[in-house]
Amino acid sequence: MSSDVRLLELEDLRKWFEIRRGFLSSKTNYVKAVDGVSFSLDEGKAVSLVGESGSGKTTLGKTIIRLYEPNSGRIIFQGKDVTHIRANELKWYRRMTGLVQQDPFGAFASHFTIFRSLEEPLLIHNTVKSKEERAERIFKALEEVRLTPVEDFAYKYPHMLSGGQLQRVAIARAIILEPKLIVADEPVSMLDASVRIEILTLLRRLQERLRLGVIYITHDLATTRFFSEWALIMYAGHVMEKASTQEVLRNPLHPYTRALLTATPEPNPENRNRFKEVPPGEPPALIDPPKSCRFSPRCPHAFDKCFKEEPPEFEAASGHWVKCWLYGRS
């Protein structure tokens, strides 16, 4: 197998949620949560989706693994169009993808042991027929996430484990069907700082060892550089900037990315003596958002054009895309 096998390709993906205003009203509004996203990911690589709440990063993650069906655009997985697949094909896609969510405490049935929770996907997909083989799989998965001795953990109930341990079980559950793609939606934001790095390191190791594609959804730019090859910066349903993580962090181009970098707190005792220059205001509502650049009302560099027209994605440097008029040829 060559080293660069395309795993996933998104083409102009859109997910709009319909909202009705009163039952007599003929007008339907849409919340344009994901509005035209394109990118591709190779096997065994990780991409970070970075954005604030309401930027559409979670919706995008859920659309990619088809928990939502997109309104338009295409999702190509291993060369196969999975945008609108149904029934058995969708079940196959469920096996090929896994999800780790933010809240480990709410991720498990409280009356199931860890063993039983991990057995559930195996039973549903019936990929492993015998009871002994299932047990073997479950123990192997627990070992992968370093919950050892596995026999100790397998028969515990969720309330007996810490947040970090539960998040490991969530990862074990996500990989137990041997998927090729994992969506990790803020997997460490509810955990303590000292545990976060441990979980992310674990995820990174699994990604390399099992050649998993990982979509790491986060609001924390600082973690992206250690745990992903690519970074997409999202704002109000749009991808504002995309490039390799190193490039985004070293050479941020979009004013929003720069603001995020400035705002990210770092331990430094000199911080207390200075104010941070960050744009005021809040992201726009996504119900019929303006046709202009969605960051323009907060942007310190905005000029006429920014308030009138939505910028396309410009390739400012090789492989470095930015949706901003400052980088448009004109």
Place this chain on the structure above:
Amino acid sequence: MSEDKTVLSVRDLKLYYRTKKGVVKALEEIAFDLKKEDVLAVVGESGCGKSTLARALVRVLPRNIHTYEGKVILNGRNVMELDEETFRREVRWKKISIVFQGAMNSFNPVFRIGYQVAEPLIIHDNVEKKEALNRARQLMELMGMPGAFAERYPFELSGGMKQRAAIAMALITNPEIVILDEPTSALDVLTQANIINLLKRIKNELRLTYVFITHDLGLASELANKVAVIYAGKMVEISAADVFYTEPKHPYSRGLIASVPTLSTDRTPEFISGSPPSLIDLPSGCRFHPRCRFAWDKCRTEEPSMFRLEENHLVRCWLYGGGK
């Protein structure tokens, strides 16, 4: 740093909860001094007792208290000796107020924001309602909110605006000390930076003293000139922020700082293996020894006291005192 007198002095603060499983030793041997305009960051993992400390200082505690003792000396007066009524009338909100964790989601949905900000004045100071509302409005403007927002209901405000209102509510009675319990934990990065800017500005303008409870060392450095690290209910290190961030001493403090991923350096973040002990069943000796890389026999059997390295730098670790 200011040359002012000490405004808050805490000595041997101890707080235990009673539960079905046993006595939870939530806080022990808490001691620190704050001068006017100091900001003390209290950092630690969840469950270490930092929120309990915040609540203990304003005496907003649950009913299952087992032990609550020690000294909290406010401008020379030990307020632990006051009865509940006097404490309520003279101390809480008048001298020390608090922005609770998640305060922005605790507004009553059926009252206007302005009234809720003004409420402490109406209740504590018997200020006439109209006057109180006026002052609430002015204060909200100082917080960077349009004054008209006073007429709005909580659901009509964004998270950042609600948090500003929660801060205004804590400031309306002109307290000297404000406790900030994770004041930005549910906010986005840009909003968080704006709120931190605001807290810095009003600290300077109103000459406030903060106790800033947070789990985020990066955020702590935005405000604090002193840092106290709490582990399993006890302070393990306290020092000036300048010293703490450049030369943390306690192995736990060092681990915490090493676990923060940074954008400005190429250091790979590390983690502290293991998890904190149960506060019901604490390990023998140093509470951190099961996770400590440097632990030796003595650490397993004997609990270290706070050793003084410099005037204002104390560390609870056998590496720094007591002889080997």
